Amino acid sequence: MDIVRHLPHHDVVFPEIFCHFKIESLFQLRLVSKCWQSLVTEYFRRRQNLDLSEFGQRVTVDAFLLMTSNNKVLKQLLVPEATSWLMDKHLLPVIHNCFHVLTDIDISNCSQLSSSSLHSLAANCRNLTKVSLKGCIWVDKDNFKQLVINNRGLRKIDVSWCWSLDDDCLINAAFSCPFLEELILSNTRTASDSALQIIAMKYKELKYLSVKGCWQVTNRGIRAIGDHCKDLKVLHVSNCLGVTEASLARLRVRGVAMDVPVPFEDSLIEIENAMDTIIKPHMCLHLTALSHPVLKEQKRTNCQSRSMKRN
Known part of the structure; x- marks a missing residue:
């Protein structure tokens, strides 16, 4: 010491x-x-960053308060899965103290929080670049709209399982946050092709999109994403029954990683095409050889010889 x-x-x-x-x-x-x-x-x-992702529910309120009390320089706060202990009264002071520098917050699946926390984020924070609200069913439309309006620099939004959000909220985010690179809408239920078409036109820098479990999304919305989002690297569309290879094939050719495999019948077609490239040249060579004049004459002579032997 x-x-x-x-x-x-x-x-x-x-x-x-x-x-x-x-x-x-x-x-x-x-x-x-x-x-x-x-x-x-x-x-x-x-300390400017606090990542409690690996601890989840094992963190105690006293430990959290010790790590955050009187801290006014916290830029990153990651407390996902704090389902049993994190409440508004614990989080609000942190937002109040660090709203001017806070850029990255993850409160995914923090079920004890309420819209009061979201309201505080929306009303005070202006420098957020990453917001993860996965599983926060308490997220409401008005505060979410205010959050994206006040944070045009957002690069990542995760609102998976936020059932109260609708197309209007997503469209509002598309117009408010033009620099978004990662958008996770998994199982939001209400996300539709109409929202995806606006998202496609506004999010030119989009690299990661997840709409898995969004049953209203179809090929029409995915085609729009493919046409406009040229930097897309990852697309998750599992459990989207209206999405098929009709819209995914072109994205696969571009190298976009997906969470759904190529359908079996398409794999068979690829194998068949590959076999054709191997077998057909040999077949053509064989037929060409049989049609050669010298080979034809030799074949005729061999047939005559076999006939004389039989006689």
């Missing part, structure tokens, strides 16, 4: 040493002494 005490905390200890520690190790370090406890607390107060 004496060595660390004489090192610059903000310039050396925090950015060069503590940043390599796992969160569990930092909490264990707090138990060593009051000096270490104070130092770790100060580090959390100045």
Whole structure:
């Protein structure tokens, strides 16, 4: 501790040493002494990213408050699957303190939260680039619209299983966030071809799109995506019964990765075409050889010889 005490905390200890520690190790370090406890607390107060993705429900409220209280520089907050402990009263202070710098937030499947948290994000944050609201059935239309309007720099939106959102919300996002690269609409139920056509025309930089489980999406919407989103790299369309190879084939040729395989009958056609390229040249060569004049005469002589032997 004496060595660390004489090192610059903000310039050396925090950015060069503590940043390599796992969160569990930092909490264990707090138990060593009051000096270490104070130092770790100060580090959390100045930490710019907090990723609790691997912990889920194992985080306690006290631990979360210790890591976030008095922090006014937090840019990234990832707390997915905090279904049993994260509530509005715990999250709202963080948003209030860090709204001016917060760029990336993931509160997927945080079922104890409410629209109050979304309202705070929508009303205060202006610099968000990534928002993950997967499984947050409490997400409402008005606050979502306000969120995208106030954050034109959004690059990723995940609203999977947000059943209350409709085409109007998605179209509103398309007009508000022109730089979006990743859009996840899985199982939103109401997403349709009409929304996809607007999305296709507005999201020129779209690279990742998931509409799996969106039963209203058909080939018409996917064709629009293929026509306009030239940078698309990944497309998820599983459980979209109205989407077939009629719209997917051209995207496969472009190298777009998909979560549905090529239908079996199409694979057979490909095999048949491949076999044709191998067998047909040999067949043509064989027929050409049989039609050669010298070979024809030799074949006639052989037939006569066999006939004389029989007689």
